[in-house]
Structure formats: structure tokens, C-alpha cells
Amino acid sequence: METFLQYTILGLVAGGVYGIAASGLVVTYTTSGIFNFAHGAVAMLSAFTYWQLRFGWDWPAPLALVVVLGVLAPLLGALLYGVVMRGLRGTSEVARIVVPVSVMLGFLALSTWVWDPTPRSPRLFLMFFGAGNTVSIGGVNLAWHEITAVVIAVVVALGLRFLFFGTRTGVAMRAVVDDPDLLELNAGRPERLAMASWALGAFLAALAGVLITPMMGSAMSAHALTLLVIDAFAAAMFGRLRSVPRTFVGALVLGLLGSYVIGYFPSDRWTWTGNFRVSLPMITLFVVLLFLPQDRLRGATVLRSRERYRLPSVRTAVVAAVVLVAGMWLLRGILAPTAVNHMAFGMSMAVIALSLVLLTGYAGEINLAVLSFGAIGAIIVHHFGVSGSGGDARSTLFGYAAAAVVCALVGALVALPSLRLRGLYLALSTMAFGVFVSNMLLRDITERQLPLLHTRFSIFPSGNLGVPRPKFGPVDLVAMPTFLMFLTVLFAVLGVGLIALRHSSYGRRLTAMKDSPAASATLGQSLVTLKLSVFMLSAAIAGVGGALMTAQIGSANLDRFDIFLSLTLLMLTVVGGIGYVSGALFGGIAAGVLFVALQNTFDKLGVDHPDLEGFFEFLANLTLVLPALMGVSIGRNPTGAVEKILVDFGPVRRVRPVLVAGIATVGVAYVLARNETISNWWLIVVTAVVIGVMPQAAKRWAPGPSEAAVDGTALPAADGADLPLELVGVVRPYTVADREMLDAALDVPAGKG
Amino acid sequence: MAHLEARGISVRFGGKAALNDTTVLVERGAVTGLIGPNGAGKTTLFNVVCGLQAPNAGRVLLDGDDVTRKAPHRRARHGLARTFQRLELFTSLTVRDNVRVGGDIHKSWTRGRRDTAAEAERVLELTGLASIADREVAEIPTGQARVVELARALMTRPTALLLDEPAAGQTDEETAAFGRLLRRLAGDGLAICLVEHDMTLVMDVCETIHVLDYGRTIAVGPPEQVRDDPAVIEAYLGTPEGV
Numbered sequence: 002m003e004t005f006l007q008y009t010i011l012g013l014v015a016g017g018v019y020g021i022a023a024s025g026l027v028v029t030y031t032t033s034g035i036f037n038f039a040h041g042a043v044a045m046l047s048a049f050t051y052w053q054l055r056f057g058w059d060w061p062a063p064l065a066l067v068v069v070l071g072v073l074a075p076l077l078g079a080l081l082y083g084v085v086m087r088g089l090r091g092t093s094e095v096a097r098i099v100v101p102v103s104v105m106l107g108f109l110a111l112s113t114w115v116w117d118p119t120p121r122s123p124r125l126f127l128m129f130f131g132a133g134n135t136v137s138i139g140g141v142n143l144a145w146h147e148i149t150a151v152v153i154a155v156v157v158a159l160g161l162r163f164l165f166f167g168t169r170t171g172v173a174m175r176a177v178v179d180d181p182d183l184l185e186l187n188a189g190r191p192e193r194l195a196m197a198s199w200a201l202g203a204f205l206a207a208l209a210g211v212l213i214t215p216m217m218g219s220a221m222s223a224h225a226l227t228l229l230v231i232d233a234f235a236a237a238m239f240g241r242l243r244s245v246p247r248t249f250v251g252a253l254v255l256g257l258l259g260s261y262v263i264g265y266f267p268s269d270r271w272t273w274t275g276n277f278r279v280s281l282p283m284i285t286l287f288v289v290l291l292f293l294p295q296d297r298l299r300g301a302t303v304l305r306s307r308e309r310y311r312l313p314s315v316r317t318a319v320v321a322a323v324v325l326v327a328g329m330w331l332l333r334g335i336l337a338p339t340a341v342n343h344m345a346f347g348m349s350m351a352v353i354a355l356s357l358v359l360l361t362g363y364a365g366e367i368n369l370a371v372l373s374f375g376a377i378g379a380i381i382v383h384h385f386g387v388s389g390s391g392g393d394a395r396s397t398l399f400g401y402a403a404a405a406v407v408c409a410l411v412g413a414l415v416a417l418p419s420l421r422l423r424g425l426y427l428a429l430s431t432m433a434f435g436v437f438v439s440n441m442l443l444r445d446i447t448e449r450q451l452p453l454l455h456t457r458f459s460i461f462p463s464g465n466l467g468v469p470r471p472k473f474g475p476v477d478l479v480a481m482p483t484f485l486m487f488l489t490v491l492f493a494v495l496g497v498g499l500i501a502l503r504h505s506s507y508g509r510r511l512t513a514m515k516d517s518p519a520a521s522a523t524l525g526q527s528l529v530t531l532k533l534s535v536f537m538l539s540a541a542i543a544g545v546g547g548a549l550m551t552a553q554i555g556s557a558n559l560d561r562f563d564i565f566l567s568l569t570l571l572m573l574t575v576v577g578g579i580g581y582v583s584g585a586l587f588g589g590i591a592a593g594v595l596f597v598a599l600q601n602t603f604d605k606l607g608v609d610h611p612d613l614e615g616f617f618e619f620l621a622n623l624t625l626v627l628p629a630l631m632g633v634s635i636g637r638n639p640t641g642a643v644e645k646i647l648v649d650f651g652p653v654r655r656v657r658p659v660l661v662a663g664i665a666t667v668g669v670a671y672v673l674a675r676n677e678t679i680s681n682w683w684l685i686v687v688t689a690v691v692i693g694v695m696p697q698a699a700k701r702w703a704p705g706p707s708e709a710a711v712d713g714t715a716l717p718a719a720d721g722a723d724l725p726l727e728l729v730g731v732v733r734p735y736t737v738a739d740r741e742m743l744d745a746a747l748d749v750p751a752g753k754g
Numbered sequence: 755m756a757h758l759e760a761r762g763i764s765v766r767f768g769g770k771a772a773l774n775d776t777t778v779l780v781e782r783g784a785v786t787g788l789i790g791p792n793g794a795g796k797t798t799l800f801n802v803v804c805g806l807q808a809p810n811a812g813r814v815l816l817d818g819d820d821v822t823r824k825a826p827h828r829r830a831r832h833g834l835a836r837t838f839q840r841l842e843l844f845t846s847l848t849v850r851d852n853v854r855v856g857g858d859i860h861k862s863w864t865r866g867r868r869d870t871a872a873e874a875e876r877v878l879e880l881t882g883l884a885s886i887a888d889r890e891v892a893e894i895p896t897g898q899a900r901v902v903e904l905a906r907a908l909m910t911r912p913t914a915l916l917l918d919e920p921a922a923g924q925t926d927e928e929t930a931a932f933g934r935l936l937r938r939l940a941g942d943g944l945a946i947c948l949v950e951h952d953m954t955l956v957m958d959v960c961e962t963i964h965v966l967d968y969g970r971t972i973a974v975g976p977p978e979q980v981r982d983d984p985a986v987i988e989a990y991l992g993t994p995e996g997v
Contacts, residue, residue: 310846506858506870513844513855520842523804524910525830526859 007141008264009257014147016256017154018213020249022229023236024161025205029078030242032174032198035086036425038101041230042108043081043203044210045223047074049116051211052126052221062129070207078203082196088636094424096639098367099575102568103632105227109565110625112223123220150212154249157205161245174198209233224565231436234429235282238289251289255282273445280440283433290418290430310362310580310640311647318500318582322493325586329489333482335674335681341481343594345553348488351589353546354574355495355582360539361571362580363503365515366532367428369568370435374540375547376443376562377411378404382548383466395472395479396552404548405541412540413533420529420536427532435564443559467556468548488549495542496582511535566592572632578641587643591628599624652699659699663691755818757782757945758834758914760803763812765795765969772798773809774969780914782945785936787960787977789950791989794966796949797839800916803947804836805829816914831863835912837903839919839949843891850887852902853877856909874909881905882931896923901932914945921952933959957981965989 022044029037037043047069054065085104089097116124128146135142164171174194213229214221232255234242239251259281266274313321329348333341353375360366368374378401386400415434419426445460470479471487478484502508514521514531522528551557570592577587600621607617638645653660670687673679756779765773773795780786788796801807803814805826814822814829821829844852857870878884881901886894891902900920907915917936921929929952936959940946950956956963956977963980965973967989973980980986 506861509847509851509855509858510862512846513859516844516846517842519806519826520838520844520906521859522826523806523830523834523836524856524859524906525827525863527825527827527863 003140004264006139008260010139010141010143012257012260013253014143014151014256015216015259016253017151018209018216019232019236019255020154020252021150021157021205021212022209022233023248023252024157024245025202025209026230026233026237027240027242027245027248028161028174028198028205029202030237033082033086033090033195035089035097035101036234036242036429037086037199037202038098038230039081039105039108040202040206040233041227042105043074043077043206044213044229045226046077046108046112047203047207048126048210048214048221048226049112049223051207052124052214053116056124056126066211069211070204074203074207075200078199078201078206079196081203082199085633085636086199087192087195092636092639093365095361095365095367095575095579096635098369098425098428099572100633100636102369103572103629103635105230106565106568106572106632107626107629109223109227110622110629114622114625116223118223126214126221128215146212146215150216153208153212157208158245158249165245170194170197228436228564231433232282235286235289235433238286238293238429241293255285258285273441276441276444280437283437283440286433287418287430290422290426293422293426310578310644312503313500315497315501315504318497321583322497326486326489326493330486331671333485335671335684337681338481340681341485342553343598345481345485345488346550347590347593347595348485348492349546349550349553349589350570350593351586352488352492352495352549353543354570354585354588354592355492355499356539356542356546357571357574357588358579358582358585359499359502359542360535361575362578362584363499363508363515364511364532364535366424366536367431367571368536368539368543369428369432369571370438370564371543371570372547372562372567373431373435373438373564374408374412374543375550376438376559378408378544378546378548379466379468379551379557379562380442380460381407381544382468382551386548387469389469394469395477396469396548397471398473401471401545401548404544408544409537409541412537415540416533416536420532427536432564435567439559439562439564443562461559465556465558466551468551469555470552471549484553488553491549492586496585499582569628572635573628575635575639576628576631576642578643581641581643583643584641587641596624596628649696653695656699656702659695659702662698663695666691755815756780757817758803758947759813759815760799761813761815763799763802763814764810765798765802765807766810771969773802775812776966776969776971778947778964778971780945780947781962782913783940783943784961785940785946785948785959787948787950787956787963788966789953789956789963790966790972793968794989795969796966797918798969799966800836800918800947800949803829803916804834830910830912833911833913834916835907835910835914836916837900837907837918837920839922841896841899841903843899843902843906845890845892847891848887849883849889849891849894849902850874850878852891853883853887853905853909856906860910870909877905877908881908881935897921897925897928900924901928904935908939912944914947915939916947916949918949919951920948921950921955929955 022040026037026040029035029040050073051065051069054060054068055062060068081104085100089100128144129149130145133144135144136148137143138148165174166172174197209229210226214226217225236251236255237248239254240247259278262274262278262281266277271277329344332344336344353371356374357368357371360368381404382396382400385403386397387394388397389395415430416427419430443461444464446462446464448457448459448462450456451458470484472478476487478487503512510521510526510531513524514526514528518528521531547562551561554561570588573591574584574588577591578584603617603621603624607614607621610617635641653663667684667688670679670684674681674684758780760776760778763773763776764771776795776799778786778788778799788799790796798807802809802812805821805824805828809822812822813820816829816832816834819832821832821834824832844855847855854870854874857868857873861868861870875884878887881904883898883901883905886898891899894902900923904915904917904920921932924932933955936946936948940959948956948960960977963973963975963977964971965980965983965986967985972985972989973983975983
């Protein structure tokens with residue numbers, strides 16, 4: 002009984018801190034409707050800043066606290082809202098999820114830039130009032146720090162309750178999310194309120210970060226602190242991301258469960274006890290999701306849809322696929338072996354990214370842990386799809402088929418609880434699943450005796466999963482150049498398949514569901530069935546892609562399937578254009594090759610030119626932050642980079658001489674590179690210049706009338722003869738003639754107004 | 755028994771009653787009008803009938819079956835279709851594909867062999883949309899967009915059709931053509947319920963009119979009778995003392 006009391010007290014302490022973190026999430030979500038994935042990252046940045054001031058520079062604790070909690074954190078929150086999140090109102094759910102995720106990745110990159118993740122001596126963050134300064138309560142030695150944390154949690158809970166129900170500001174805050182326009186009519190200021198709530202949310206995140214960091218025991222870890230957001234949202238889910246009191250209840254439940262697991266699960270016999278405790282919030286989340294009531298079906302929530310994906314015809318897709326394969330074949334001829342390696346890795350990532358195009362681009366649903374499905378695929382192939390041993394070991398077609406099937410089934414399990422809810426909940430479930438896979442499955446490295454089966458087994462043997470390259474029938478893909486071509490062909494075939502799918506009845510139904518769930522349902526579409534099928538299909542592609550990625554490397558440790566890599570891949574695919582197969586190519590290559598190559602190059606340049614080392618180090622660090630900056634820009638250009646390139650290249654296709662000259666220039670450079678007359682770098686430079694110059698040149702030499710004619714077909718009725726009046730000024734410029742016509746129609750004397 | 759019946763429906767949002775024991779019956783082969791001032795509860799009633807809004811009390815019967823607790827897609831498969839006052843078109847698709855996807859969805863659960871493409875062309879022709887079939891729905895004027903919603907609904911081969919202000923944004927000629935189309939559809943045996951503010955259209959096509967005000971039915975009857983009903987005039991123009 003006494004031990005029970007002790008674990009209860011420890012659980013309450015942990016729950017209190019979860020509660021502070023989770024309530025901040027609730028505050029920002031209720032007032033802005035945006036789920037702040039960067040909440041944990043704000044806590045992390047605040048904790049590191051506090052550490053820098055207090056322990057790095059030896060500031061007195063109260064001063065450091067005032068600066069971090071009172072000034073920097075609220076400022077950061079307000080800035081986040083003002084600069085980034087405010088622009089997301091009325092955009093698609095994808096943008097409202099991917100942009101905060103990008104902010105989180107950016108903060109993480111920023112922290113590794115400022116605070117070297119592998120310091121010479123570990124960063125120690127000591128408890129307030131000292132760790133040894135304890136009192137005994139109920140037989141437990143509690144540090145004053147922990148008691149303070151509980152007291153602060155109670156104050157925060159009561160304070161927020163009072164704010165929301167007892168003050169004008171709080172009541173208005175609750176009104177913001179329900180109907181900002183209505184609030185504005187009633188003289189409220191939704192923008193200012195939302196900004197204030199983000200400042201408050203960031204303050205609460207910082208408070209939680211500063212309190213929880215010393216309680217985590219070991220040296221500070223940016224990743225662990227950033228993932229605090231998951232524990233927090235598991236708690237917030239108890240209150241449906243809305244209710245502060247229920248969120249605190251959820252936090253206490255989580256804290257207590259965790260404490261009892263430590264207390265009563267035999268850690269010596271059950272090797273997975275520690276992993277289980279870490280995974281507890283995710284498991285709880287799934288259980289809570291099962292009990293959430295169904296959402297009201299919504300219509301098109303996107304008020305100003307800025308995404309416009311042009312759908313290529315299957316024929317165009319086939320041509321593009323052939324061009325891609327041929328291009329890769331030519332490129333392979335001049336690449337150094339290491340570059341072939343990188344490229345193959347990038348292509349395997351592109352295959353995984355295709356699963357995102359299907360799920361997010363076509364169906365509008367989100368998977369934040371695509372690489373975790375990849376991990377499952379790799380595990381299946383490792384255990385059930387390898388024949389031969391040593392140098393002759395090859396993965397088999399059966400293995401990949403099994404990986405696809407198992408991943409589809411796992412995908413169904415992950416998605417089912419949240420399918421009847423809104424897209425955000427599915428996204429959160431996948432994120433929880435991703436962390437669960439990383440914490441439970443990929444850490445199951447010691448072999449143990451399985452009950453009944455009489456075999457020794459571990460899911461992720463010795464922390465390094467070996468998957469040999471495949472051999473399908475007579476086709477042996479062990480040589481890396483061959484494997485690269487295989488991956489490229491696979492990507493091309495899957496890509497054409499996806500575009501064909503989008504043209505099919507199934508594809509139209511997916512698009513319909515994405516555009517308006519309510520209309521789809523009232524036409525007879527079962528949304529759950531459709532979402533489930535597309536999620537399973539997407540998970541299967543991701544699983545096969547993950548197994549191939551592992552085969553490319555040969556063997557992968559758990560870092561390869563990290564949740565942050567999944568998020569980066571999603572973000573870069575969205576930057577490329579999530580509605581396009583070419584967006585997946587962009588995302589895969591960018592995530593797998595581009596930024597790695599850039600960083601390596603800058604590192605090497607830094608070593609080669611010691612006098613400029615600082616400059617190159619800066620550039621190398623910048624390439625870490627760059628993807629996140631691109632991700633944040635999605636809010637402004639949600640259709641993606643590929644679309645922009647296509648638009649820019651529109652004129653080029655019509656000006657033959659420019660097109661031919663461009664291709665010829667690149668061709669000559671390629672031949673020279675192949676002869677090793679010039680280095681590959683020059684080929685890259687020449688290609689980049691040609692791509693940059695071609696649209697300009699095409700504009701310059703475009704025969705005037707033909708361009709107008711082409712534009713005329715693109716925009717119906719450009720002469721305005723039968724153009725509906727409300728579109729005048731939208732699809733073609735507003736002219737004097739229009740005004741005269743309007744004046745006449747409205748009986749206004751000409752020239753006035 | 756009417757083909758579509760909403761009996762004793764009550765819906766409360768917080769303390770506010772949007773519908774209060776409202777009953778509406780829709781017969782096959784006729785257009786039933788549902789009118790009333792803004793905020794009378796017409797769209798809420800539609801949402802209850804098609805399953806987007808759960809009622810606090812009351813039952814919805816479709817073809818004799820109680821569908822009150824069924825999901826929206828189940829009701830659609832039972833023969834119910836609707837259009838939306840706030841347009842709910844599939845903005846990534848062309849006019850043609852918006853119509854065709856109605857057939858795609860219908861085909862996916864009937865598992866029948868159908869040429870949805872050809873059927874979509876016929877419906878586009880019938881509704882007069884053939885000339886704009888290749889346009890993006892985001893580009894077409896509201897009046898025509900409402901016809902696209904109707905065409906899409908027809909592709910599911912409904913027996914009961916709910917139309918929420920289909921004539922708003924239409925020109926007079928469009929409305930006249932729309933009225934002819936409605937009568938033709940009713941003549942084919944559809945049960946049509948029409949929410950509309952264009953009184954010319956309502957008086958022209960409806961056999962029976964239900965008048966709602968503040969969530970209550972204040973009058974039911976043929977157009978001539980409803981038009982002269984003092985309660986209806988009061989609801990629309992305000993009380994005599996106020997005037």
C-alpha cells in the first residue's frame with residue numbers, strides 16, 4: 002500500500018507537468034483552430050535558452066526566468082501567429098497541418114545549429130532549489146522542484162478556468178474559433194485575441210519545458226523535448242482539444258499510468274517495460290479516439306481554395322515516365338559510385354513519397370509517419386523475405402508482397418479509430434503510431450523466447466535490420482546501378498498507375514471526398530470505407546518503399562525511420578506539390594539527396610578552405626533550416642513548386658527554337674561530362690542556367706499573336722462576348738467598355754463614380 | 755403514406771430551438787414547397803432529413819422505412835438526394851466530372867454495370883449544361899452551379915430530391931427553364947421538396963406548400979390558399995401594428 006501511495010504521488014507530479022504543456026495546446030487550438038505541432042519545439046527552445054542563460058552564462062535564476070518566460074516565449078508565440086499562422090485561416094487542412102510541422106522542424110534545426118547536439122560535456126539542467134533539497138511526503142522524497150511544479154499546475158488550471166469563463170477576454174477567446182466574422186461584427190478583435198492566445202500558449206509551453214527538463218533526468222535532448230507535444234496532445238485529446246479541465250484529467254491519468262507501469266511491470270523479465278512506459282501516451286491516445294463521438298460532417302471547409310492541380314492525361318504521364326527513365330539512365334552513366342548510391346536512396350524515398358501523393362494529394366488525408374510503415378515493410382522483408390545467406394542473400398518478391406499486405410492491414414488498424422473523425426485526428430493518430438513504432442517495435446532488439454512457438458525472436462534484431470537487395474526471378478538487382486534503374490522504373494510505373502487511378506471512377510470519388518465530404522456522403526459515398534481503402538493502399542506503397550530503402554542501404558538502424566524524417570519527407574513533398582507525381586519525385590530527391598549533398602559539399606568546402614570555414618559552416622547549417630523555411634512558405638503557395646515550374650515552362654513548349662537550343666546545350670554539356678572534359682559540377686551549372694534562361698528566352702522570342710491566341714483558348718471567351726459579368730476582371734482585365742456597359746445597365750450617368 | 759416524411763422534428767442549438775415539432779410530407783410525382791423567412795429552419799430541416807444533423811426529437815421516414823438513425827450515405831442509397839444552399843461542388847473537377855462522380859458513387863455500391871460517362875452526357879443534355887461541360891466549376895456563375903448540383907444529384911437515380919434554394923443567382927430565363935425541368939422530373943415520379951425564396955417559381959411549380967417560421971409550421975396547403983393566409987403574410991411582412 003505504501004508503495005502504491007508513492008507511485009501515485011510521483012504520477013500526480015508527472016501529470017501536473019503534462020497538464021501545463023497540454024493546456025497551452027488547448028489554448029492555441031481553441032482560439033485559432035490551428036493545431037500547434039510546434040508546441041513541443043517552443044518548449045524545447047525555451048528550455049535551451051534558459052539553460053544558456055542560467056547555466057551557460059551564469060545568470061541568476063529569477064532573471065533568466067523572467068527573460069525566458071516573461072519576454073522571449075510570449076514574443077515567440079505572438080510572432081508565430083502574426084507571421085506564419087494568421088495566413089492559414091481558410092486554407093486547406095493539409096496546409097494547416099504541414100505549416101506548423103515545418104515550424105517544428107525549423108526550430109529543431111535551429112536548436113542543433115545553436116546548441117551542438119553532441120557537446121563535449123553533457124548539458125545539465127539542474128532542478129530549481131537543488132535536487133537534494135527534498136521533503137518527505139507520504140514516504141516519498143519529493144524535491145522542492147517537483148512540489149513547485151504541482152503547485153504551478155494547479156494555479157494554471159484554475160487560472161485558465163477563470164480566464165475562459167470569468168473574463169471578457171476569455172469569453173471572446175472562446176468565441177473566436179466558433180465564428181470570427183460574427184465576433185468582429187460584435188466589436189471583438191479576433192486577430193488580436195488569437196495573437197494573445199498564441200503568446201499565452203507559448204508561455205505555457207516554455208513553463209512546461211523549464212519544469213520538465215530537469216525531471217527528465219538525463220542530459221538535455223532537443224528531440225525528446227520536441228516530442229513532448231505528443232504526450233501533451235494525448236492529454237488534450239481527453240478534452241477533445243477544447244476543454245481545459247478535461248485536459249488536466251487526461252494529463253493526470255497519463256502521469257499515473259506511467260508511474261504505475263514503472264512500479265508494477267517487472268522490468269527484468271519484460272524487456273519491453275521501459276519502452277512501453279514511453280509509448281503509453283500513444284496507446285492511451287488510441288483508446289481515447291475510440292470513444293470520441295462522431296464529428297458533424299462538414300462541407301467544404303476551405304473557403305479560398307488556392308490549390309489547383311492540373312491533372313495530366315495518362316498519355317502525358319507515360320511520356321514523362323519514359324523521359325524520367327531515359328534521363329536517369331543517362332545520368333547514371335556519369336555519376337560516381339557514391340552519387341549513384343545517394344540517387345538510389347533518393348529514388349526509394351520518392352517511391353515512399355508516392356504514397357503521400359495518393360493519400361494527401363488525391364484524398365486529402367494525412368499520414369505523418371509514413372516511414373514507420375516503411376519500417377514495418379522492412380521488418381517483414383527481413384524476417385520473411387530473404388533467401389540465401391552471406392553475399393548470396395537476396396530479398397524475394399514474396400517478401401515485398403507480404404510487406405505490402407501487412408502494411409495495408411496495419412494501416413487499417415491505425416486509421417480505423419479516427420476515420421469517422423476529422424483529418425486532424427487521423428494525422429495525430431499516425432504521428433502517435435510513428436512514435437510508438439520507434440519506441441516499441443524498433444527498440445525490441447534483444448531476442449526472447451516466444452511463448453508457445455518455442456523460437457527465439459526479436460522484431461528488430463540487435464538494432465540493425467539487414468535487408469539484402471532483391472532478386473526477382475532471373476533479374477538480380479544486387480549491383481547498385483541496376484538497383485537505381487529498377488527503383489526509377491518502379492517509380493515511373495507506380496506514378497503512371499496513380500495518374501490512371503486518378504482518372505478512374507475511384508479517383509474521382511477520392512477527389513469528391515477531398516473537396517466536400519458532406520456532398521460525397523449525401524450522394525451515397527461511405528466516407529469511412531473510402532478513407533480506409535485509400536489509407537491501406539497508401540500504407541502498402543509506403544511499406545514496399547521502406548523495404549526497398551532498407552535494401553538500398555543494406556541494413557538500417559532505427560534512426561532511418563525516425564518520425565522527424567517522415568515529417569521532412571511529407572513537408573518537402575508538399576513543397577514540391579502534393580497533388581503531383583512529380584511532387585513526390587521532388588520530395589524524395591530533396592529529402593534523400595539534395596540537402597544531404599549540399600551539406601556535405603559545404604562541409605567539404607569548409608575543410609578545403611580553412612580561412613572560409615566559418616562561412617561554409619554557416620551555409621551548411623543554413624541548408625538544415627532551409628527545408629523548414631520552404632515548408633513554412635506552403636501557406637503562400639500551396640500548389641507547390643512543380644506547378645510553378647510548369648507554368649513558367651508553358652511558353653517554352655510553344656517556342657521550338659528555344660526548346661531545341663536548350664536541350665542541345667544540356668546535351669553537349671552531358672557529352673563533355675561523360676568524356677570527363679568537364680566535371681559533373683559544370684553539367685549541373687549549365688543545366689541550372691539553361692532551366693533559368695529558357696522561360697525568359699521563350700517570352701522574348703515568342704511570336705506575339707500566337708501567344709495571345711493560345712491564351713485565348715485557355716481562357717474562354719476572352720473577348721468578353723458571352724463572359725458572365727461576375728467573372729469580368731477575374732479571368733480577363735476589366736475594361737472601359739465593361740464600365741460603360743455596367744453604367745448603362747445600372748442607369749448611372751457615364752463617367753461618374 | 756407520403757414517400758418522404760419528416761414527423762415532429764425538433765432541433766435545439768444550445769437553448770435555441772431551430773425546429774420545433776415540425777412535420778413535412780413530400781409525395782411522389784409532385785413538387786412540395788418549403789418556404790419561410792430567413793432563419794425559419796428550412797436548411798436545418800434538410801440537414802435532418804439527409805442525416806447531416808441529428809434531431810433532438812422526431813422521425814424521418816423514407817419510403818416507409820425509419821431512417822432517423824441512419825448515416826447520410828445510407829439514406830442516399832435509399833433513394834434520397836439533395837442540393838446545397840451554400841454550394842458544395844467538387845472544385846477540383848470539371849462540370850462533367852462533377853456530374854459523372856454522382857454516377858461513380860452510385861455505381862460503386864450498386865455494383866451494376868453502367869456506362870456512367872454516357873449517362874452523364876444525357877443528364878448534362880437534359881439539364882442544359884452540355885455547352886459548359888468542360889469548364890471548371892469554380893469558373894461558372896452561381897446560377898449554373900446550382901444546376902450542376904441538381905444534375906449531380908440526379909446521377910444517383912434518387913426517388914426523393916431536396917433542393918435548397920436552387921434558383922438563387924439564376925436569371926429569369928434560367929429560372930423559367932428550371933421550373934420546366936422540375937415539373938418534368940416530378941412527372942417522372944420523383945418526390946421533390948423545394949426550398950426557395952423566388953415566389954414566382956414556388957407558386958408556379960408547387961402543389962403543396964409548407965410555411966415555416968421560427969421553427970414551426972404556420973401554414974400548409976395549395977399555393978393560392980397559402981398566399982392569402984394571414985399568418986403567412988404576417989410572418990413575411992411583420993405584424994400589422996408594426997407596419
